[in-house]
Amino acid sequence: MARQVADPAVLNVSTLATTFAESYRTLRANITFRAIDDDIRTILVTSAGREEGKSTTVITLGLVMAQAGRRTLLVDADFRRPSLHLLLPDLAARATARANFWDRGTIGRMPKGLSDLISESASLPEVVIASPSPDSLSLLAAGTIPPNPSELVGSKRMLAVLDDLKQYADLILIDTPPCQLYADAFLLSQRTDAVLYVLRSTRQEWGTHRRLLKQFEQSRARVLGVVFNDVDVAQEGYDAFYSPGVEPKHQ
Amino acid sequence: MELKYMLRALRRRFWIPIVLVAVTGLVTGALFLKAKPTYTATASVIAKNPTNGTDRPLSFPEVAISNAVASRALKDAHVDEPIADFEQSVAVVSGKSDIYQISVQDRDPDRAVALANALATESTTFYEDLATISVQSVTSQIDKDIVEMRKQYVAAAQALAAFDAQHPEAVGGHGTSALLAQRQELQLEQQATATAFINLETGVSQTEVGEITRARDFAAGVIDRAVAARDAGLRAYKLGYVLGVALLLGIALVIALEYLTRTVRDPAEVEEILGVPVIGFIPKANPRVMKRAARAS
Numbered sequence: 001m002a003r004q005v006a007d008p009a010v011l012n013v014s015t016l017a018t019t020f021a022e023s024y025r026t027l028r029a030n031i032t033f034r035a036i037d038d039d040i041r042t043i044l045v046t047s048a049g050r051e052e053g054k055s056t057t058v059i060t061l062g063l064v065m066a067q068a069g070r071r072t073l074l075v076d077a078d079f080r081r082p083s084l085h086l087l088l089p090d091l092a093a094r095a096t097a098r099a100n101f102w103d104r105g106t107i108g109r110m111p112k113g114l115s116d117l118i119s120e121s122a123s124l125p126e127v128v129i130a131s132p133s134p135d136s137l138s139l140l141a142a143g144t145i146p147p148n149p150s151e152l153v154g155s156k157r158m159l160a161v162l163d164d165l166k167q168y169a170d171l172i173l174i175d176t177p178p179c180q181l182y183a184d185a186f187l188l189s190q191r192t193d194a195v196l197y198v199l200r201s202t203r204q205e206w207g208t209h210r211r212l213l214k215q216f217e218q219s220r221a222r223v224l225g226v227v228f229n230d231v232d233v234a235q236e237g238y239d240a241f242y243s244p245g246v247e248p249k250h251q
Numbered sequence: 252m253e254l255k256y257m258l259r260a261l262r263r264r265f266w267i268p269i270v271l272v273a274v275t276g277l278v279t280g281a282l283f284l285k286a287k288p289t290y291t292a293t294a295s296v297i298a299k300n301p302t303n304g305t306d307r308p309l310s311f312p313e314v315a316i317s318n319a320v321a322s323r324a325l326k327d328a329h330v331d332e333p334i335a336d337f338e339q340s341v342a343v344v345s346g347k348s349d350i351y352q353i354s355v356q357d358r359d360p361d362r363a364v365a366l367a368n369a370l371a372t373e374s375t376t377f378y379e380d381l382a383t384i385s386v387q388s389v390t391s392q393i394d395k396d397i398v399e400m401r402k403q404y405v406a407a408a409q410a411l412a413a414f415d416a417q418h419p420e421a422v423g424g425h426g427t428s429a430l431l432a433q434r435q436e437l438q439l440e441q442q443a444t445a446t447a448f449i450n451l452e453t454g455v456s457q458t459e460v461g462e463i464t465r466a467r468d469f470a471a472g473v474i475d476r477a478v479a480a481r482d483a484g485l486r487a488y489k490l491g492y493v494l495g496v497a498l499l500l501g502i503a504l505v506i507a508l509e510y511l512t513r514t515v516r517d518p519a520e521v522e523e524i525l526g527v528p529v530i531g532f533i534p535k536a537n538p539r540v541m542k543r544a545a546r547a548s
Contacts, residue, residue: 027531225530
């Protein structure tokens with residue numbers, strides 16, 4: 001039975017062979033190349049605003065990382081608008097199925113996750129959801145929405161949780177709320193090894209991005225680079241150049 | 252924003268300047284067709300001025316557009332119009348010589364001609380009047396001085412003649428020394444008034460010659476009477492100007508739009524703007540391809 005693709009930009013095991021997935025493999029290669037000298041285990045993925053493609057990037061990058069054999073854990077630290085469990089409904093369903101049926105309710109209800117881990121109301125094995133395929137991929141959902149997300153991600157307990165999570169994965173990809181709106185990403189960036197800044201190829205206020213990136217720099221975060229997302233390659237002629245069957249021009 | 256991005260933006264939104272120019276052209280053309288035609292009547296005058304540069308005692312263009320001349324011209328042409336409005340439609344243009352073109356714009360060609368001719372006549376007359384007005388006042392003062400001087404001379408001569416009639420012996424140099432002294436005093440008075448009168452006469456002659464020369468130097472007159480011409484060229488010029496402005500506005504609009512809604516698709520440009528390397532270049536997902544891949548699996 002064919003797997004349903006809700007969001008075409010979110011890769012799954014069925015679409016990993018597409019040329020679209022190739023761009024994420026390039027991103028994976030770039031990250032791996034940059035992590036040669038430094039031991040990068042935790043990568044925070046953020047963007048200035050909403051709808052830039054943070055969660056999509058976290059999931060698809062996680063998939064290609066896992067495909068390459070790296071134990072990868074996707075962590076939803078966006079307590080403002082958690083979405084990883086929605087973009088990975090299969091994993092979310094596994095979480096609810098694993099829970100006691102009269103205690104947890106139905107599919108669609110927020111599974112336990114990071115906030116529960118920080119508040120010590122759940123243990124790691126309880127909240128980390130392993131993916132059936134690729135099996136090296138796991139998900140840690142946001143969990144119960146806390147009333148004070150910034151305090152939670154800035155707490156010492158969060159640091160301890162991150163250390164604990166490293167036991168479960170070679171690479172932890174953390175989804176965060178928009179850094180232009182909330183301080184969560186800046187607080188977390190001090191506790192992670194690197195930052196990926198996602199930028200959608202649409203109308204942008206470049207001054208804002210410069211300011212935010214400078215802010216990361218000032219908070220001593222290591223910005224690995226920008227993920228330039230959702231580029232309309234047809235307009236710029238990239239697709240014609242890279243399309244199969246196009247002979248390279250000899251000059 | 253670099254030039255190549257501006258050019259790219261213009262190529263992408265080239266329709267904006269084109270539409271703007273087309274709409275402006277249509278609207279302006281319709282307005283021109285609907286509006287009454289205007290006529291320009293131009294008269295040529297000569298207005299001499301002996302000096303040049305900034306040291307000009309009189310400037311003909313300033314005289315020609317003065318309220319006094321405008322008022323007289325409106326009266327001559329029997330036109331009832333506010334002076335300020337009339338002055339708006341007047342243009343005085345000079346070349347390198349002392350010849351000036353006086354133009355009047357109006358919707359009525361006959362009225363334009365009448366006003367231009369009246370303005371030419373009145374401005375030249377007023378110009379000459381202004382050039383000689385100071386001379387007239389001086390001349391009248393000199394005339395008064397001459398009359399006064401003549402009176403003094405006649406009085407002195409009469410006093411001497413009366414004295415000689417009373418004392419004939421003093422004429423021959425006889426008589427008492429007091430008489431001789433008195434006669435000498437009267438003689439000196441007569442000579443002094445005579446000399447003063449002659450000097451004044453000489454001076455007046457010289458002044459009059461100078462003033463005649465001066466009046467000739469500031470002579471002004473109408474060379475060509477005005478003829479009305481329809482402003483077709485002016486309309487084309489205005490239309491061209493408006494279209495040019497519309498084109499520039501269109502280009503400015505494209506650049507402003509590009510700046511405000513700037514969509515960067517070149518990773519190199521992102522790196523240049525942000526100073527951070529682009530390590531991921533993710534194209535827009537093609538839903539059809541993704542669905543096909545999902546179905547195939």
